[in-house]
Amino acid sequence: MTIKDFMTSKHRECDHLLTQAEDFLESGEFDEALGKYAAFKNETLLHFTMEEEYLFPMLEEKSGMGSMGPTNVMRMEHAQAKSLFEKMDEAYNAKDKERAFSLGESMNILLQQHNLKEEQMLYTMMNTALAENAEEIVQKLQDYEH
Amino acid sequence: MFHGLSLEQAPPYTVPIKFYLSGAFYLILLSIAIIIYGFSVSSRFDYEVIALTHLLTLGFITHVMFGSLFQMLPVMLGTPYANVVKNATIIHIALNAGILTFVVGFFTNTALLLYFAGTLLMGTFFYFALLSFKTILLSQEKNTLVQNFAASFAGLFFAALFGFLALLGHFGFVDTLRYGNIHIAFMLFGWVFLLIVSVSYKIIPMFFVAKEFPMFVQKRLYPVQLALLLLFAYAQLQEKTLLLSVTQLLLCTSVILFALLSILILQKRKRARKDVSIELWYFAMGNAILAALLYAGANVNLSFAIGFFALFGAVYALINAMLYKIIPFLTWFHLSSNMVFDAEMGNVIPKKKMSIQINLYYLSYFFFLCTALSPAFIIVSATLFLFSSLMLLLNIFKAKKYYTEYMKKKVVFE
Numbered sequence: 319m320t321i322k323d324f325m326t327s328k329h330r331e332c333d334h335l336l337t338q339a340e341d342f343l344e345s346g347e348f349d350e351a352l353g354k355y356a357a358f359k360n361e362t363l364l365h366f367t368m369e370e371e372y373l374f375p376m377l378e379e380k381s382g383m384g385s386m387g388p389t390n391v392m393r394m395e396h397a398q399a400k401s402l403f404e405k406m407d408e409a410y411n412a413k414d415k416e417r418a419f420s421l422g423e424s425m426n427i428l429l430q431q432h433n434l435k436e437e438q439m440l441y442t443m444m445n446t447a448l449a450e451n452a453e454e455i456v457q458k459l460q461d462y463e464h
Numbered sequence: 465m466f467h468g469l470s471l472e473q474a475p476p477y478t479v480p481i482k483f484y485l486s487g488a489f490y491l492i493l494l495s496i497a498i499i500i501y502g503f504s505v506s507s508r509f510d511y512e513v514i515a516l517t518h519l520l521t522l523g524f525i526t527h528v529m530f531g532s533l534f535q536m537l538p539v540m541l542g543t544p545y546a547n548v549v550k551n552a553t554i555i556h557i558a559l560n561a562g563i564l565t566f567v568v569g570f571f572t573n574t575a576l577l578l579y580f581a582g583t584l585l586m587g588t589f590f591y592f593a594l595l596s597f598k599t600i601l602l603s604q605e606k607n608t609l610v611q612n613f614a615a616s617f618a619g620l621f622f623a624a625l626f627g628f629l630a631l632l633g634h635f636g637f638v639d640t641l642r643y644g645n646i647h648i649a650f651m652l653f654g655w656v657f658l659l660i661v662s663v664s665y666k667i668i669p670m671f672f673v674a675k676e677f678p679m680f681v682q683k684r685l686y687p688v689q690l691a692l693l694l695l696f697a698y699a700q701l702q703e704k705t706l707l708l709s710v711t712q713l714l715l716c717t718s719v720i721l722f723a724l725l726s727i728l729i730l731q732k733r734k735r736a737r738k739d740v741s742i743e744l745w746y747f748a749m750g751n752a753i754l755a756a757l758l759y760a761g762a763n764v765n766l767s768f769a770i771g772f773f774a775l776f777g778a779v780y781a782l783i784n785a786m787l788y789k790i791i792p793f794l795t796w797f798h799l800s801s802n803m804v805f806d807a808e809m810g811n812v813i814p815k816k817k818m819s820i821q822i823n824l825y826y827l828s829y830f831f832f833l834c835t836a837l838s839p840a841f842i843i844v845s846a847t848l849f850l851f852s853s854l855m856l857l858l859n860i861f862k863a864k865k866y867y868t869e870y871m872k873k874k875v876v877f878e
Binding site: 340394398420423427428431435438439 | 671
């Protein structure tokens, strides 16, 4: 499995958790919605940690692009998502369905366009620049989950 | 290794918004022009009808498409447009000068204005198409999506060329009908259809968390469509009747298959919640299928009905749907990129105001159908569309105002 395959599969898992949370929200099952939302938030934040603490610094060093290149834009978008999580926490805890959906839509589009850039460019770059240690890197990424 | 790659390619917020506001403004002009001229037209070839059609196609559709491409293409390609603010301003000014002189030229039948407009518009389209091609060439990505976009720009290039030739025909230089038909085919089946297709490949999975379109469709549809369009042009110019009918039928088949496929994918989307955009999408696809069926079985010369279903029922509805997805997100995204985190996408344009505007559009569409019973309904339809267009303009203004107000908060905060 390549770095790109692994990280892309994690994107899809997060997408799935958010849609599950929204399905429960739609049917008024707030406790289940809150549970799935919490799982979505945890998975997404863990994904950001994998990138910010491990993958991005490695890519920056290998490619010589430094920390002010594309990875910096990705970090900024992570900050945007984190700010949305604060509002989504409020909406889910208050069982405010309309606000939760509205914020969920922002989160969804933000993450989808963010993921698109990562999958089309950044992960492709990682597959090239970090090819020698790909297996070891994927193993380390899997360890993050345990 | 990755020299020149930047993920910070989005142009300033004002670039796409300026195009969207201009687009909505032309819808208002269109409604007023229909109220004035609606009764007096009888055929697609009336100069008034040509002017009215282009208020929609050049005034609204082109503005929104150009504005959206300035925003979307760099994000998808990883390469920014060169000098985006300057180039967008040049294109915006030239496009508006071209549209206004074109429309006035046709309403007043003034040859000089039409020559000027035709030259300016062709130059503007060529410039935009070349600028976009250049962006594509500089991109490290040469994937299927990029190829689809390139194909739609090729459609735009040929559409503009044949449009200019058709315009010359109005003064007796060439056969307007033949060049006009090729212009319409390249514009609708090439530029507009392929651009919608290209955007859909990304937008539908992204906005609605739906499945990707099958890869063979993404890879095969655009070359087939371009090849069919070239065959159509050849058959039209050489008067090969059978070939013309076959290509016409196949072009329509592509549209129908794509429309059905997009409906199927949307119905199986993971993000199940319905909103106004999804309803508009279904409505647009229904109209696209209807227009394609009518065109497939019709004489090559487009009738009023086909033009109405294709442009007003399908393309307009689709763009309206996408505007209500794109503008709130863009507004929120640009604010939060500027570290303004108080804004919420749901508050950019109130949902109720979007619904009222779209319902006015649906009503206008319904009363336009009623013109089959009595031409008087055209006034009701155009008046309703005038209100719908005013609301659309106000809704876009509201988004811009929201952005400006929150950006001021940023200054206060600092």
